[in-house]
Structure formats: C-alpha cells, structure tokens
Amino acid sequence: xxxxxxxxxxxxxxxxxxxxxxxxxxxxxxxxxxxxxxxxxxxxxxxxxxxxxxxxxxxxxxxxxxxxxxxxxxxxxxxxxxxxxxxxxxxxxxxxxxxxxxxxxxxxxxxxxxxxxxxxxxxxxxxxxxxxxxxxxxxxxxxxxxxxxxxxxxxxxxxxxxxxxxxxxxxxxxxxxxxxxxxxxxxxxxxxxxxxxxxxxxxxxxxxxxxxxxxxxxxxxxxxxxxxxxxxxxxxxxxxxxxxxxxxxxxxxxxxxxxxxxxxxxxxxxxxxxxxxxxxxxxxxxxxxxxxxxxxxxxxxxxxxxxxxxxxxxxxxxxxxxxxxxxxxxxxxxxxxxxxxxxxxxxxxxxxxxxxxxxxxxxxxxxxxxxxxxxxxxxxxxxxxxxxxxxxxxxxxxxxxxxxxxxxxxxxxxxxxxxxxxxxxxxxxxxxxxxxxxxxxxx
Amino acid sequence: xxxxxxxxxxxxxxxxxxxxxxxxxxxxxxxxxxxxxxxxxxxxxxxxxxxxxxxxxxxxxxxxxxxxxxxxxxxxxxxxxxxxxxxxxxxxxxxxxxxxxxxxxxxxxxxxxxxxxxxxxxxxxxxxxxxxxxxxxxxxxxxxxxxxxxxxxxxxxxxxxxxxxxxxxxxxxxxxxxxxxxxxxxxxxxxxxxxxxxxxxxxxxxxxxxxxxxxxxxxxxxxxxxxxxxxxxxxxxxxxxxxxxxxxxxxxxxxx
Ligand SMILES: Nc1ncnc2c1ncn2[C@@H]1O[C@H](COP(=O)(O)OP(=O)(O)OP(=O)(O)O)[C@@H](O)[C@H]1O
Ligand SMILES: [Mg+2]
Numbered sequence: 074x075x076x077x078x079x080x081x082x083x084x085x086x087x088x089x090x091x092x093x094x095x096x097x098x099x100x101x102x103x104x105x106x107x108x109x110x111x112x113x114x115x116x117x118x119x120x121x122x123x124x125x126x127x128x129x130x131x132x133x134x135x136x137x138x139x140x141x142x143x144x145x146x147x148x149x150x151x152x153x154x155x156x157x158x159x160x161x162x163x164x165x166x167x168x169x170x171x172x173x174x175x176x177x178x179x180x181x182x183x184x185x186x187x188x189x190x191x192x193x194x195x196x197x198x199x200x201x202x203x204x205x206x207x208x209x210x211x212x213x214x215x216x217x218x219x220x221x222x223x224x225x226x227x228x229x230x231x232x233x234x235x236x237x238x239x240x241x242x243x244x245x246x247x248x249x250x251x252x253x254x255x256x257x258x259x260x261x262x263x264x265x266x267x268x269x270x271x272x273x274x275x276x277x278x279x280x281x282x283x284x285x286x287x288x289x290x291x292x293x294x295x296x297x298x299x300x301x302x303x304x305x306x307x308x309x310x311x312x313x314x315x316x317x318x319x320x321x322x323x324x325x326x327x328x329x330x331x332x333x334x335x336x337x338x339x340x341x342x343x344x345x346x347x348x349x350x351x352x353x354x355x356x357x358x359x360x361x362x363x364x365x366x367x368x369x370x371x372x373x374x375x376x377x378x379x380x381x382x383x384x385x386x387x388x389x390x391x392x393x394x395x396x397x398x399x400x401x402x403x404x405x406x407x408x409x410x411x412x413x414x415x416x417x418x419x420x421x422x423x424x425x426x427x428x429x430x431x432x433x434x435x436x437x438x439x440x441x442x443x444x445x446x447x448x449x450x451x452x453x454x455x456x457x458x459x460x461x462x463x464x465x466x467x468x469x470x471x472x473x474x475x476x477x478x479x480x481x482x483x484x485x486x487x488x489x490x491x492x493x494x495x496x497x498x499x500x501x502x503x504x505x506x507x508x509x510x511x512x513x514x515x516x
Numbered sequence: 517x518x519x520x521x522x523x524x525x526x527x528x529x530x531x532x533x534x535x536x537x538x539x540x541x542x543x544x545x546x547x548x549x550x551x552x553x554x555x556x557x558x559x560x561x562x563x564x565x566x567x568x569x570x571x572x573x574x575x576x577x578x579x580x581x582x583x584x585x586x587x588x589x590x591x592x593x594x595x596x597x598x599x600x601x602x603x604x605x606x607x608x609x610x611x612x613x614x615x616x617x618x619x620x621x622x623x624x625x626x627x628x629x630x631x632x633x634x635x636x637x638x639x640x641x642x643x644x645x646x647x648x649x650x651x652x653x654x655x656x657x658x659x660x661x662x663x664x665x666x667x668x669x670x671x672x673x674x675x676x677x678x679x680x681x682x683x684x685x686x687x688x689x690x691x692x693x694x695x696x697x698x699x700x701x702x703x704x705x706x707x708x709x710x711x712x713x714x715x716x717x718x719x720x721x722x723x724x725x726x727x728x729x730x731x732x733x734x735x736x737x738x739x740x741x742x743x744x745x746x747x748x749x750x751x752x753x754x755x756x757x758x759x760x761x762x763x764x765x766x767x768x769x770x771x772x
Contacts, residue, residue, distance in 0.1 A: 466571060471608045473592035474568045474601075475622035475678060476629070482593075485621065489612025489661075 089148055095130035097148050098231070101295075102126055104154055104265055105235035111205040112237070118219045122233035125225055132227060141409045141441040142351055142380045147323050150263075150293050157182040158261040160289065165189060165259060168287050170502045173255035176201055178240045180258045183266025185238050198245035201254055204269065207241035211273075214241060217303050218271055221329035223355050223384075228325045232267040232299040239269030242282065246305070249279040253500045260288040260296060260318065268298035276305035276333075282312045283500055286326075286346075288319040293348070295323040302328070304336035306360065311339045313498050315507065318346035320377060327353040334360025334389070341497050343507060344371040344379050345514065351380040351409075358420075362391040369398040370494035372514055373406035380409035385427075387420040394425040399494055400442075401487060403434035409441045416448040416455060423450065429459040432490055434483075488512060519546045520581075521686055521717045522567075527578035528742075529566055536562045538742035540578070544686070544717045551720045551728060551753060554739035555761050560721045561605050563739075564690045568602040569595050583685065596622075597629035599685030603675035603692050605721075609663040615674070616658040619644060623681050647680045650710065652703050668695035676704055680711060687711070688719045693727040705730030725757040738764045 102123070108115055131148065132139040160181055169177070178201060179189035185203040192201045200210055208214050219233050240256050258268045274280050284300055296318060304310055310330075318324045324347040332338055344350055356365050371379035385394045400408035410429050431440040444457045464486050472482035491511045498504040520543055527540040536559045544550050552560055566573050567580065569592035580587040587595060610618070616637075623643070624634040635643065648655055651673055663671050672692055679687050689708070693701055708718065708731055720731060728736075728750060736752040737744045738761065746752070746764050756764070 467608055468610055470568075470570055470592060471604070471610065472618070472622075474570075474596055474604075475618070476593050476596035476625035476682065477621055478593050478625070479591065481621070481625075485613055485618075486610070489610065491612075493612045 089133070089145055091130050091133070093148065094133065098126060098129060098131050098227075101152070101231060101265060102234060104152060105267075106154070106237050108237055109205050111208055114208070114215055115218070119234055122219070122224070122230045125230040126227065126234050129227055138382070138411075141407070142349070142378060144349070146349060147295065150295070150323070152263070152265040152295060155262065155264060157184040157186075158289075160186075160189075160259070160261060162189065164289055165257070168257055168259070168285065170253065170255050170283065170500060172500050172502060173253050173283070176250070176252045177255040177257065178203065180240070180256075180268055182259070182261055182264050183268055196248060196250055198248040199250050200241065200243040202241055204239040204241050204271070207243070211241065211243050213273075214271065217273055217301065219301070221301055221331060221355070222357060223327075223329060223353075226327070226353065228297055229299055229327045229329075229353070232269060232297050232327070236267040236269040236299075239271065241271050242280070243273040244275060244278040244280045246275045247277040248275075250281075253281040253283050255283045256285065258284075258286045258296070258298065260286070260294050260322065261290050263290070263292040263294050265295045265297070268296065270298070270300040272300070272302040272310065274302070274304050274308040274310050277307045278305065279309040280311075281499060282310060283315070283503060284312065285315040285317070286324065287317050288322065288346070291319045291321055293321045293323070294319065296326070298326045300326075300328045302330040302338070304330070304332045304338055306333045307335040308333070309337045311499060312341070313500065313503065314340065314342040314352075315503070316342075316344040316346055316350055316352070317510070318350065320346055320375065321348050322346060323348060324350040326351070328355070330356040332356065332358050332360065332363045332365065335362050336360070337364045339366040340368065341494060342367070342369045342381070343494065344369070344381070345510060347377060347379065349378045349380075351382065354381065354383040356383075356385045356394075358385070358387045358389060358392045358394075361389040363387075363389065364392070365394040365396075367394075367396040367398070368494050368497055369396075370491055371398075371400045371408055372491065372511070373400070373408055374403045374514070376405045378407045378409065382411045384413045384415070385425070386415045387423050387425065388417060389419060390421045390423065392420055392423040394423075394427075396427040397494075398429050399490065400431045400440055401434065401491060402431065402438035402440055405435075405437045407439045407441075411443045411445070413445045413447065414455070414457070416446070416450050416453050418449045420450045421452045424454040426455070427457040430490075431459070431461045432464065432487065433461060434464075434487065520544070521546050521583060522719075523581045525579050527563075527566070527580065528576045529562065529573050530576055531562070531573050535576070536573075536742055537566070540743055542737070542744060544719060546717055547714045548734045549712075549718045549720065549731060551722060551733040551736045552739050552744075553722060553736065553753065553756055558740045559742045560739055561690055564602050564688045564719075564721060567595075567600060567688060568592055593625065596682070597626055600688070601679050601682055601684030601686070602688045603672070603679055603690060605690040605694070607663050607671040607675050609661070609666075611661050611664050613662050614658075615660055615662050616644065618662050619658075619678065619681060622678065626682055644681065647677055650680065651677055651707055653677060669697065669700045672696060672704065673700065676707055680707060683711065685715070686717050686719065688721070690721045691723065692720070693722055693724055701727065702730060725753045728753050740765055
C-alpha cells in the first residue's frame with residue numbers, strides 16, 4: 074500500500090550509475106582496519122564477506138528491496154578514518170541506565186571503551202565483554218558469529234567484512250540475569266562504523282538486552298550495525314533496540330535472531346533518529362512451539378526516512394508470532410514498512426499475526442507499507458493488516474468537548490499512539506527516558 | 517429571577533446531506549432540569565452533539581444562544597470551557613491516554629480559561645479523589661486508558677466524573693441511564709443532584725421514566741423526526757411510559 078498525497082520529490086539516484094555505486098561501496102570497504110590478532114579465527118569469515126561486497130554496489134531504488142529507500146544521499150557523503158573521540162562519563166551520563174550499572178558495554182565510534190563500560194559482579198555463567206577479550210573465555214563464539222541466514226545482504230556483509238571488535242553476551246545454561254545488559258553505541262563524529270554484537274542465550278537461560286545507538290554530534294555519520302541473537306531451547310530474551318542517532322545520520326542496521334524450540338523472543342524496536350534509517354529485523358524459528366513478539370515504533374519528521382524490513386520465518390509446528398509495527402510521520406517525512414512472515418508447510422498449528430499501523434500527521438507525509446504473509450501450511454491461524462490514518466476526528470472531538478484545544482488534543486493522541494509501544498519496555502529508566510523523548514517529539 | 521441559559525430557535529441540521537433536525541426549538545432557564553424523550557432515531561443525540569460542536573453535523577438554519585452568546589461561533593473546546601458539557605451516549609475509548617492525565621489536562625484547560633492557576637499532579641489528585649468518593653468509583657480507573665475496556669456502566673460513571681470535575685453551567689446527559697443497574701443509577705442520579713445549583717441547568721435525554729424518579733425534571737419534551745412535538749411537566753414522562761409515543765405522534769399529525 075502506498076499512501077502519498079504529493080509526488081515524491083526525492084529520488085535522484087537514477088543519476089548515479091552502477092559504476093559510481095560500486096566504487097562508493099569499495100570506498101567504504103577500504104576504510105576497514107586490520108583484524109586484531111585475538112580474532113584471527115575470524116579471518117575466513119571476513120574474507121568471505123569481503124568477496125561478497127567487493128563485486129556489488131550500493132543498491133538503487135530499482136531493486137525491489139530498496140524501492141522506497143533511496144540511498145543517493147549517502148553517496149554524497151565521504152568518510153575518512155579517524156581515531157575515536159576521547160570522551161568521559163560526563164558526556165554519556167544521560168544515557169546510562171541505573172538498572173545496568175554493572176552490566177554495561179560502551180562503544181565510541183565503534184571502538185570498545187573499557188573505561189566507560191562496567192561488567193563487574195556478573196553472576197557465574199554470564200559473560201559480557203568485548204569480542205576480542207570474550208573469544209578467550211568463550212571459544213564457541215565461532216559457532217555462532219556470522220552464521221545467520223541473510224548474511225549476504227549487502228550491508229550485513231559490509232559489517233562482517235569490516236568489524237574489528239564488538240560486544241559479546243553469553244548467558245550459560247539455566248542462568249537468569251536480572252539486570253538488563255546495556256549495549257551503548259555512541260557516535261561522536263562524522264565517521265563510518267560497524268558495531269557488532271553477538272548474544273548467546275543458552276538452553277533455559279533468561280536475559281534482558283538493551284541495545285542503544287546515541288549521538289553526541291549532529292553530524293552525517295554512518296552506523297552500520299549487526300546484532301546476532303541465538304536463543305537455545307526454552308531460553309528467553311527480552312530485547313529493546315533504540316535508535317536515537319543524529320537526525321543527519323545514516324543508520325542501516327541488522328538484527329538476526331535464531332530461536333530453538335520453546336524459546337521466547339520479545340523485541341521492542343524504537344527508531345527516532347537518522348536522516349535515513351533502516352532496520353532489518355529477521356527472526357528464524359528453528360524449533361517447535363517457539364514464540365516471537367515484535368513491536369516497532371518509528372517516528373520521522375522533516376524530510377527524514379525511517380524504514381523497517383522484517384522477516385519472521387516459522388518452520389516448525391506450534392510456533393507463534395505476533396508483530397505490531399507503528400510509524401508516526403509528519404512534515405515531508407517518509408516511513409517504510411515491509412514485513413514478511415513465512416509459514417511453510419511444516420509449520421502446522423502455528424499462529425501468526427501482523428499489524429502495521431501508521432499515523433500521517435501532515436498532507437505531505439508518506440508511508441509505504443507492505444505486510445507480506447506467505448503461507449503454505451494449511452492448518453494455521455494467520456492475520457495481517459495495515460492501517461494508515463490521520464487522527465480520528467471523533468477522538469479529537471471527544472477531547473475537545475472536554476475543553477482541550479484541537480492542537481493539544483492531536484498531540485495527546487499522537488503521544489498515546491506512540492506510548493503504547495514504549496510502555497512495553499520493562500527497563501523503567503529507559504521507559505521513562507523514551508517517554509520524555511516521545512512527549513517532546515509529539516509536542 | 518430566572519435567566520435563560522440556552523435558547524434554540526428553528527434549528528435545522530444535516531449530516532452528509534441528510535436533514536436530521538427540522539426546526540428544533542428549546543429554551544432552558546437557570547436552575548431548571550429538562551428531559552427530552554422520543555423514539556430511536558428522532559435526533560436527540562444529534563442535537564446534543566451539535567450543542568457540543570461535533571464536526572460531522574452541519575447546521576443549515578436557526579440559532580443557538582448560550583448565555584447570551586452565539587454558540588455556533590465557538591470551537592468545541594471553547595464551548596466546553598464556557599460551560600457546556602455533554603455526557604456522551606457512547607463514550608469513546610482512547611487507548612494510550614491515561615484517564616488521570618486526560619482529566620487533569622481537561623480540568624486545567626478550564627481553570628486556565630477562568631484565569632486560575634493550573635494544578636499539578638499532586639494537587640489535582642486531591643480534587644479527583646474527592647469526586648471519586650462521591651461517585652463510588654475505584655481509584656484504579658484513573659490509571660487506565662480513557663474508557664478502554666470499561667464496562668458500559670463504568671464508562672457512564674466516567675462521564676459523570678468528568679462532569680463533576682468541570683462543573684458545567686449546562687450539563688447534557690445523553691442516555692446516562694442506559695445500561696446502568698439500579699444501584700449505579702442511584703449513584704449517578706445523586707451526583708447529578710449534588711451538582712445542581714440555582715445558576716446551572718441540566719438536560720437529560722432518556723428513554724426511561726425510571727431515571728426521572730431520581731432526578732425530577734421541571735419540563736419534559738417529546739421529540740420525534742427532528743422536532744420537539746410536545747412539552748409538559750414531569751407527569752408527561754409517566755404518561756409516555758404508560759402509553760408510548762404514538763399518541764403524541766398521532767395528535768401531532770392531526771394538528772399539523
Ligand atoms: N454521523 C452520522 N452519519 C449518518 N447518519 C447519522 C449520523 N448521526 C446520526 N445519524 C442519523 O440521524 C438520525 C438521528 O440519530 P440520533 O442518533 O440523533 O437519534 P437518537 O434520537 O439519539 O436515537 P436513539 O434514541 O436511538 O439514541 C438517525 O437516523 C441516524 O441514523
Ligand atoms: Mg441517541
């Protein structure tokens with residue numbers, strides 16, 4: 074469904090040739106640094122990813138997957154290598170979560186910042202650290218890293234070919250960690266970085282993960298993160314992903330999740346920043362009776378674009394999947410949602426629901442939403458739908474009839490639309506911080 | 517002395533080009549309670565929503581004067597702030613807006629309009645708690661979304677709670693009694709009576725005489741097909757309950 078009140082005036086990508094786009098991608102690739110010796114075991118994976126990227130180009134809007142998301146703005150920006158900024162606690166204080174004082178990893182411009190991180194006193198069997206150090210303690214890392222389907226996707230492969238460190242979280246069998254683990258990625262300058270995170274929740278374990286992208290600079294940087302999450306049998310992961318990048322930044326991120334039988338994955342993804350942001354969220358159910366819950370909120374204004382491309386691949390009987398993706402679009406901004414749900418023949422007695430809800434706040438705001446259910450199993454319950462609306466006149470009127478001005482009524486309703494997603498976040502301080510942000514954005 | 521609070525003259529209105537009100541006249545004075553009864557679809561709710569300023573209805577003729585002011589010139593929120601309150605027949609659910617936030621914003625809008633300081637959450641809580649007690653409402657309603665998942669009776673009480681907070685000059689209660697059991701009905705009636713003041717007025721829209729046992733009307737009107745056909749004292753309600761509407765409609769047909 075495409076809802077648009079005026080013809081789009083973006084889209085000069087037609088002017089850039091494939092040669093330009095290939096050269097640009099090679100340029101990005103050339104900025105990567107050497108792999109540290111601790112991660113030598115990664116070399117093969119890295120080389121493979123390199124060869125995937127080398128022969129490709131930045132996608133154009135002629136490619137179906139990128140039809141609505143025009144990357145020509147990115148091609149205008151040149152990046153250089155520079156050392157990460159020296160920052161201290163005062164700069165990041167407002168981003169710290171009191172719930173995670175001892176379970177926090179901070180990366181500055183993609184580089185691990187041990188002085189800002191705190192991972193003391195973790196329970197036995199819980200490893201939270203950077204990859205270079207973690208590989209000593211968890212050699213099985215290589216059985217998980219970069220092994221998800223979908224790794225050939227161009228930006229995922231670019232990350233795999235480029236990252237030199239990252240975050241590792243491993244919760245061993247039957248361990249439950251109460252404190253949320255906070256992965257904080259801070260951007261401070263106009264740089265390209267490839268944050269990487271690997272989360273392994275082993276059989277019967279339980280963990281809450283907060284993955285957050287923030288900025289100290291309003292510049293046009295490019296963050297290209299990849300997070301991989303593996304849930305063992307009966308494991309539980311509650312994941313909050315927050316993208317609050319600079320409004321001039323480019324953010325193209327991937328979350329890839331594999332779920333073994335009886336596991337439960339619950340994701341709340343909130344995307345507020347970025348001149349252009351795109352989140353690939355891919356969940357692969359690999360065992361029976363697996364439960365997936367995805368809730369997304371994207372707020373875009375100005376002439377920004379926010380895109381979510383999701384995939385839930387059921388594969389076994391008794392799986393459940395429930396997804397609600399919301400967008401709030403104002404000014405001349407543009408939201409995109411493409412949600413695939415695959416229910417193959419083997420996935421009998423499954424239950425999948427997907428809803429895309431979009432709120433357009435101005436006549437020039439635009440949303441392209443495409444829920445896609447592909448079902449070949451016959452004994453399943455599936456529902457999907459998309460709504461695109463202005464605010465309900467009746468709701469505005471009800472508030473007005475109680476003395477609230479129309480303008481304020483609209484703000485209240487917009488806020489309410491957003492807050493339903495924010496309220497799902499279990500980490501109180503983060504929930505409060507985002508509530509404030511949404512309050513300001515809808516004011 | 518009794519001032520006219522509301523004067524409606526020859527009001528005609530339509531929705532999507534269909535005429536619904538066809539020459540509606542009504543005058544309500546300070547201190548009075550009026551009741552409008554009438555068959556389904558006669559335009560009772562339409563009239564009440566036009567008073568409140570619902571954008572779906574177009575007034576095509578006539579006038580509405582509220583306390584000397586042309587009501588039709590005012591935005592819905594201005595009408596509310598100057599003292600018009602409509603308790604809706606079907607109160608809307610607003611997911612995501614907490615009831616207490618909604619009540620406070622609304623209460624403060626009124627205070628601001630009157631040149632008073634707005635109340636913070638703490639002071640407002642005191643005000644709202646006292647009203648809850650009056651209405652025998654559970655405080656947990658405050659933290660839920662506006663009307664979301666409320667039972668029919670709870671929604672009606674929530675409407676009255678809003679009215680109790682806003683203390684309107686003219687309260688319009690559209691079928692406030694529908695779906696209420698007798699205990700809830702008594703609570704609602706007694707809080708309506710508690711709000712009664714010589715300078716205020718109330719308009720009750722109902723199908724049932726039962727409510728009028730608890731809230732005694734000064735004037736009862738029969739409405740049908742977009743007009744008031746007959747007005748009388750409180751005994752008219754008893755007569756309607758006993759005989760139905762047909763005799764009014766018939767006598768009107770003869771008289772016309
Ligand atoms: N928004 C609307 N769109 C279309 N028709 C409407 C609308 N509102 C009211 N009507 C029509 O106007 C007429 C009067 O409706 P109204 O709700 O005012 O009646 P009522 O007297 O309140 O009835 P009831 O006793 O059933 O509540 C009905 O025929 C109704 O279908
Ligand atoms: Mg009605």
